[in-house]
Amino acid sequence: MDTKQQILQILGLATRARMTITGEGMTVNEVRNGNAKLVLVAEDASENTSKKLHDKCSYYKVDIQTFGTRFEIGHAVGKEERVVMAITDAGFAKKLKSLFDENNRG
Numbered sequence: 870m871d872t873k874q875q876i877l878q879i880l881g882l883a884t885r886a887r888m889t890i891t892g893e894g895m896t897v898n899e900v901r902n903g904n905a906k907l908v909l910v911a912e913d914a915s916e917n918t919s920k921k922l923h924d925k926c927s928y929y930k931v932d933i934q935t936f937g938t939r940f941e942i943g944h945a946v947g948k949e950e951r952v953v954m955a956i957t958d959a960g961f962a963k964k965l966k967s968l969f970d971e972n973n974r975g
Contacts, residue, residue, distance in 0.1 A: 872972040876936065877945035879965055880909075880954070884946040888958035891946065893918055896955040900925050905955035906962035907932045911939040914952045922953060932962070934969050 870878075883889050890899050899905040900922075908926050910919050912935055919935070926933040936942070939950035946954070956962045 872968055872975060873937070876965060876968050876972065877941060879961060879968070880942065880945040881947065883956055883958060883961040886958070886961075888956060888961050889946065890955040890957060891948065891951045891953065893922070893953045896922065896953045897925055899955045899957060900929050900931050903929070904957045905931050906959050907934065907956040907965055909933075909937075909942065909954045909956070910935050911937055911942055911950075911952045913938050918952060932966060934965075936969070936972075 880889065890896055890905070896905065896908060900908060908922060908931055910922050910933065923933055939952045942954060943950040956965060
């Protein structure tokens with residue numbers, strides 16, 4: 870299984886475990902409240918959305934990754950398209966970060 874599939878699978882697991890938040894407004898709130906351990910932004914997110922989240926995450930020192938399309942992320946979490954997503958669990962975030970490192974190296 871390739872890294873991208875593994876990442877999508879973990880997003881699905883984390884969502885079923887209620888460890889994710891989707892949507893721009895709610896994600897920004899989680900970042901602000903210190904609950905977001907990792908933020909994902911879809912590759913096809915608008916420039917505005919992407920910049921806003923990168924700025925917020927860098928200010929609050931939260932890891933942020935650009936990954937997949939809104940359809941891939943949505944499909945992984947069993948919803949329609951999702952552009953922005955926060956992982957609120959440290960364990961899931963850690964596993965995802967190691968997969969992103971692998972993915973970006975590969």
